[in-house]
Amino acid sequence: MIEVRGLTKRYHEVRAVDSLDFTVRRGEVTGFLGPNGAGKSTTMRMILGLDAPTSGTATIDGRPAAAHPAPLRAVGALLDAGALLPSRSARHHLLALAAGNGIPRRRVQEVLDVVGLGSAARRAAGTYSLGMKQRLGIAAALLGDPPVLVLDEPLNGLDPEGIVWMRRLLRGLAAEGRAVMVSSHLMNEVERTVDHLVVIGRGRLIADTSMAAFIAAHSSPREVVVRSPRAEVFASRLAAEGAAVRRGDDAQSLVVTGLTAPVVGALAAARGIELHELAPRRPSLEHAFMELTQDSAEYAATAGTGADKETF
DSSP states (O other), X not given: OEEEEEEEEEETTEEEEXXXXXXXXXXEEEEEEOOTTSSHHHHHHHHTTSSOOSEEEEEETTBOGGGSSSHHHHEEXXXXXXXXXXXXXXXXXXXXXXXXXXXXXXXXXXXXXXXXXXXXXXXXXGXXXXXXXXXXXXXXXXXXXXXXXXEEXXXXXXXXXXXXXXXXXXXXXXXXXXXXXXXXXXXXXXXXXXXXXEEEETTEEEEEEEHHHHHHHHXXXXXXXXXXXXXXXXXXXXXXXXXXXXXXXXXXXXXXXXXXXXXXXXXXXXXXXXXXXXXXXXXXXXXXHHHHHTXXXXXXXXXXXXXXXXXX
16 A cells, blocks of 8 residues: 655745645555656656655555565566666566565566566667657566556557557556556556556645546536537527527537437427437547646647637
C-alpha cells in the first residue's frame, strides 16, 4: 500500500506539489491523472524516494521507499523506459538489477518471458523499439516480485496487441493483491483498466474516488447524436421542444442535450424526418476529466481556427 500524507514539494516560490493526501490500496489499479505540469512525475519521484519532499510523507507499506533494504522487492517502478545503457543486453540489464537486490538469477528469465522479450534478451537494448523498451521497463519493475508497482505512462510505444497485453497484466497484478499505481494520458485505456482515480491539478488533489463515481459526478448532461439529411430543419423542431442543439462533425450531424434518444426518435417519426443515426453518447472518463480539469491546465492551446462550432 502507498500512503501519501501532506506531501509538498517547493521549487523556490513554486509549489509543484501542494499538501497531497491519498492512498493506493492493494487489490486495486489506481489511476493517477492530471494535466501536463500538474505535479504527477514529481509526486511519483517522491513516493519512490528519488526526490525529497519539502514537507509531508510518502510511505510504501509503512516505510519510506529508501528504508526498504531491498527496494525492488518492495516496489517496482517504471518512470523512464529509456533509462538504460544502450550497449547492454536486456538480460544483462536485468541481471545487474537482480544482483543489487539479492534477487535470484532465474527470476530474470521469468520476467523476460512474462513481457515477451525472451527471444530478444541477448540483443543490445539500444536497438529496441520504444515498445520493446517499455516491455523491458515492465520486466525490471516486476523483477523483485513486489507488492507495489508505480508505472508512469506504461502504454507509450505499445502496439494494439501490446496495449491489450498491458491491460490484462495490470488487472492480473491487482487481482493477485498488489497495489498498482498507473499514470497515463490514454483515457480510454485508463477507463477500461482502473478501479480508483486520484486526480491532481496544479499540484493539488482535486478528486479521489472510484471510476464510476468520478464519471457520474463530472460528466456533462447526457447527449444524443443525430444524423439526418434534414438536420437544420430538425434542429429547429428539437429546439422548440426545449432541447439544446449544436452542430456535430458535419452538416448532417447534430448533438442534442435535454431530450432522450427515444423522445428524439419519436419527434423525427412524427415529423417524417429521415434519420441516418440516433445514438446516446455515453459519459466517458475523457469527457469527465476535461470537465473537471479545464481550469487546472498549466498549458492550454487554442484550436487555431478562430471559429467555434455553430450552435442552433
